[in-house]
Amino acid sequence: MTTQLSTPVNRQTTEALSLTKGEPTWLAALRAKGADLAETLEWPKPEKVRIDRWNLTALGSSKPQQEIQSIAELPEALRELSGDAPAGFVVQRNSAAVFKQLSPELQAKGVIFTDLETAAREHADLVQKYLFQAVAQDENKLTAIHSAIWNGGVFLYVPRNVEVELPLQALFYSDDASATFAPRVLVVADNNSRVTYVDNVVTAYGETGQPLAKQSIVEVIVKPGATVRYATVHHMADNIIDLSIRRAIIENDGRMEWIVGDLTDGHVLSDTQSYLKGNGSNSDAKAISIGRNAQQMSLTTGAVHFGRSSESNMVTRAVMKDSATAIINGITKIEKGATKANGVQVEKVLMLSPKSRGDANPILLIDEDDVKAGHAASVGQVNPDQVYYLMSRGISKQDAERLIIHGFLAPVVSEIPIEAVQQQLQRLLERKLEG
Template sequence: MSTPTISFDRKSAAALAHSKNEPSWLVAWREEAAEWAETLELPKPEKTPIQRWNLDVQGAHRPGQVVSAPAELPQAIASVLDAESTGAVIVQHNSSVVYTRLPEQLKAKGVLLSSLEEAARTHEELLRSHLMTAYARDEHKLSAMHAALWNGGVFLYVPPGVELEVPVQAILFADDAEATFVPHVLVIAEANSRVSFVENVSSSLGETKSTLLHNGAVEVFAKAGAHVRYAAVHHLDSSSIDISYRRAVTDNGARMEWLIGDMHEGNTVSDTKTILKGSGSTSDAKIISVGTGSQRMSLTTGAVHIGRSSESGMVTRAVMKDEATAIINGVTKIEKGATKANGEQTERILMLSSKARGDANPILLIDEDDVKAGHAASVGQVNAEQVYYLMSRGISRAEAERLIIYGFLDPVVSEIPLEVVRDQLQRILERKLG
C-alpha cells in the first residue's frame, strides 16, 4: 500500500487546521504556506539529487494515544526515557503529542512546556512573534510544506534569569509509516537564562513498502546572555527520509551549542545554522554521522556573523561504510560590519570502504576586513600509524580500528547531557559500525 498524500491547496490546509481546532490566524498562516508549497522549488543541497527522493509522501494525520504516565507509553519510547530524571519531558507519537511532564518547581518559575499546537491557543502572541521567523516558510518547497503540515511539536519557554539544572527531553517517535510526521521544536530562552534540551527522533516501522517522511524543523532563540545547549540524536528506519532544518538566533552575549548525532538509516538532509545577531555572541556546533548501505546524506553546518566580536566553531565528523555517500558542507558567513568576528570550522570524513564516497566542502564568505576565519577539511582512511601504535601494545587490528573510530566520534557522544540518550547513541554506533 502506498502512503496517502496531502495536497497543498488552501482548502485542504484549512480543513486540516480546522479539524484540530486551531485559531483563525494559524488557519490563514497554513493556507498561505500551502499555496507557496505548490510553486516553490525544492532546496538544492550540493551534489545531492533530492528531487529523485520520494518527498511527496506527506501521510495522513494520525494522532497517537494520549497517556497520563510514562508506563503507558510504547516500549520503544520508554526505552529512551530517563525514568529517574526529575526534569521536563514531552513525547510526540506519530502526528501528536501524547505526554507532557513539567515539574511543579519549573512551573513556579514560569517555565512553559507544551505541544506547539497547544501553545498556538494559549500563548498566541509569543508564538506568532517567533514561529518560522528563523526558518522561513517561503525558504523553499520543503519549508512551505512543513509550515502547512507541522503537527504536535514542542514549545519551550524559559523566563529571564531562570536556569534549568536538568535537561529537558523531547521524544519524537513514529511507528506508523502512513502518518504525517512533521514536528516543529521552538525554544525561547530569555535573557540570562540557561537550558539544555535533548531531542530524540526515532521510528519503528517494521516491514513496510511505504515511505515515512520526517520533515522536521527546530528554531532556537537565545536572548541576551542566554546559554542554550541543544543535543539531538536521529535514528529512523531505512524506509524513512529524514529532513531536518535547524536554526538558532543569538542576541548580545548569548551562547548556542549544537550536539547532533545524525544516525539515520536512510537518506538524509541535515542543515544546522546559527545566526549570530548579537555582539559578543558565540556558537559551537559538533555534528557526527555514520553512513551505511546505500545511504545518501547531505550534512550542512553554518554560522552567519552579524554581531561584532561574535565567534563560531563548527566540527563535523562522518564515518562512511559500504556504498554510502556523504556531502559535508561547512559555511561561515561574516557580514559587513561584523568586525572582530572569528569563525573556525573543520570537516573530517573517515572512509571504511572503497565504494563509499565523501566530500568535505569548507566555505568561507567574508564581507568584512577586520575578522578572523579558518577552515580544515580531510577525507581519508583510518590512520595507519595509529593502528600500528595500538597493535604494538597488544591490541588486535580490528579492535585498534574500532577504538580509533570511537575516539574520532567521541566529541559529540561524550557530551550528550542525558545518560540514557548517550547510551542509546552508543548502541546505535555499535550496530552501525559492527
C-alpha cells in the same frame, strides 16, 4: 528515480486539517499561506545532492493518536531514552503529541514546556511573536510545506533570569509509516536565561514500513545574555527520508550550542545554522553521522556573523561505509560590519570502504577585514600506523579499528548531556558500524 510532479498539499487540505484540530484563526491562516507558497517555490538544492530524486512527497496522512498517562506506557526501548525523572518531557507519536510533563518547580518559575499545538492555543501571544522568525515560510518548498502540515512538536519558553538546571527532553517517534510525521520545535530563551533541551527522533516499526518523508524544523531564539544547549539524535529506519532544518537567532552576548547526531538509515538532509545577530554572540556546533549501505547524505553546518566580536566554532565528523555517500558543507559567513568576529570550522570524514564517498567542503565567505576565520578538512581511511601501534599492544585488528573509530567520534558523543541518551548513542554507533 522518483520525479516530483506536484505539491502534496493545498489550501483546502490544510484548512480542513486546521479545522479538525480546532486551531485559532491566525494559525489556520498561516497554514493556508504555507500551502499557497508551496505551489510556486522549489525544493532546496544542496551542494552535489539531488534531493528532488528522493520521494519527498510521501508525507502520509494526519492521524489522531491516543494520549498516554505516564512514561511507563511507552515501549521499553523508548522508555529507556527518558533517563531518570526528567524535569520535563514531551512525547509525540506519529502525527500528534501524546504526553507532556513539566515539574511544578519550573511551572512556578514561568517556564512553558508543552507541544507546539497546545502552545498555539494557550500561549498565542508568544507563539505568534516568534513562529517562523528563524525559518521563514517562503524559504523554499520544504519550509512552505512544513508550515502547512507540521504537527505535535515542542514549545519551550524560559523567562528572563531563569536557569533550568536539569535538561528538558522530548521524544518524537513513528510507528506508523502511513501517518504524517512532521514535528516543529520552537525554543525561546529570554534575557539571561539558561536551558538544556534534548530530543530523540526514532522509529519503532515491527517491520520496515512504507516510504515516508519525515520533515522537521527547529527554531531557537536566544535573547541577550541567554544560553541554549540543544542536543538531538536521529535514528530512524531506512524507509525514512529525514529532512531536518535547524536555525538559531542569537542576540547580544547570547550563546547557542548544537549537538547533532544524524544516524538515520535512510537518505538525510540535515541543515543546522546559527545567525549571530548580536555583539558578543557565540555559537558552538558539533555533529556526527554514520552512513551505510546506499545512503545519500547532505550535511550542512553554518554560522552567519552579523554582530561585532561574535564567535563560532563548528566540528563535523562522519564515517562512511559500504556505498554510502555524504556531502559535508561547513559554511562560515562574516557580514560587513561584523568586526572582530572569529569563525572556525573543522570537517573530517573517515571512509571504511572503497565504494563509500565523503566530500568535505569548508567554505569561508568574508565581507569584513578585521576578523579571524579558519578551516580544516580531511577525508581518508583508518590510519594504518595507528592500527599497527594498537596491534603491537596485543589488540586485534578489528578491535583496533573499532577503537580508532570511536575515538574519532568521541568529541561529539561525550557532549550529550544525558547519560541515558549518551549510552543510546553509543549503542547506535555500534549497530551502524557493525551493520
